[in-house]
Amino acid sequence: MLDPLTIVVVEPDPERARLIVDALTDATDYRVHVIAERAALARQIVQRKPDLVLIDVADPSRDVIEELTLASGPLDRPVALFVDRSDEGLSTAAIEAGLSAYVVDGLTPARVKPVLDAAIARFRLMQRMRAELAETKRALEERKVIDRAKGLLMRARGIPEDEAYALLRRTAMDQGRRVADVAEALVTAAGLLG
Template identity: 45%
Template sequence: MIGPAPGARDSDDGTSPKSDLTVAVIDLSRARAAIVEEGLRQAGIERVVIIPDTADLLRRLAEANPDVVVIDLESPSRDVLEQLFQVSRLVERPVAMFVDQSDAAMMQAAVDAGISAYVVDGLKSERVKSIIDVAVLRFNAFARLQRELSEAKSELAARKVVERAKGLIMKAKGLSEEEAYNLLRRKAMNEKRKLVEIAQALITSAELLG
C-alpha cells in the first residue's frame, strides 16, 4: 500500500486542491495518454508520469508517489478493470477514471473501488484538470468522513472502557460514580497516562484476578 499523498490535500480554505500536484496517468494507449498529459500541462501541472501498461503497477505507482492517479481506458477487458479497481482500493489517492463505454455493473464496481471521479465518453484535454480537481475534493471529503467516523468509534469504545472501570471501582470500594471517576482521573494524571489506559489496565487486572 502506498503511503499518504504529499500534495493531494485541500487548500487552506478547504475549497480547492493544491496545484503543484504529481499526476500518474495509466493508459495503454500512448496517444490517449498524450491528450491527458496535454490537458494537465495546459493547466500548469508539470509533474506528469505516464504508465503505459499495468505490469507491476503497484510498485511503479509507489515509485512515482503521485498525488493523483488518472486511469484512461478505451475498451478495457474485465480482467484489466478488476486489476485497476483493486489498485484504486490500495493506493489511498484520488483516482479519476475515464472510460469510453460503461454499464451499471461497471459503475457500481468503480464506486465500490473508491474511484473519486468516473467519466464516461468525456476525455477532452480542457476538461482533465477540472475533473482532477473534483476527484481530489471528493477524495478529501470522503477521507474526512472516514477519519471522523473512526474517531467517533474510538471515543465510544474508550467511554465504554472507562464506564466499565468505574463500575469495578464503585463495587470494590463502595464509591459513587463521580468519586470513582475522580479516582481514575487522579491516577491517570499522576502516571501521566491517558484515562482510558488506566481504565483498561484496571479491567485487565480484574479479569486476571477473576
C-alpha cells in the same frame, strides 16, 4: 511556491496518452508520468509516488475496475477513472472500490482538469470523513473501557458511579496519564485476576 502535482496516467494507447498529457500540461504545471503497461501497476505507481492517478479504460469490467483500483491505492491518493462506456452498476462498483471520480465518455482535454480537481476535493473529503470515523470509534471504545472500569470500581469499593469516575480521573492526573489509559490498565488487571 508549491511543488507541482505529480500525476500518473495509466494509458496503453500512446496517442490517447499524448492527448491526456497535453491537456494536463496546458491546464497547469503538472509532473506527468505515463504508464502504458498494466503489469506490476501497483509497483510502478508506488515508484513514482504520485499525488493523483488518472486511468483511462476503453471497455471496463468489474474485474478490471477492481484490479486497477487496488493497484492505484485509492486510500493513499485520489484516483480518477475515465471510461468510454459503462455497464449498469460499474459506476457504483467504482465508487465502492474507492475511486474519487468515475467519468463516462468524458476524456476531452477541456474536462480533464475540472474532473481531477473534483477528484482531489472528493478524496480530501473522504479522508476527513475516514479520520472522523476513526476518531469516533476510538472515543467510543475508550468510553466503553471507562464504563467497564467504573463498574469494576463500583463493585469492588461499593461506591457510586460519580465517585468511581472521580477516582479514575484523580489516578490519571496523579500518574500523568489519560483516564482511558488508567481504565484500560484497571480492566486488564481485573481480567488477569478474575
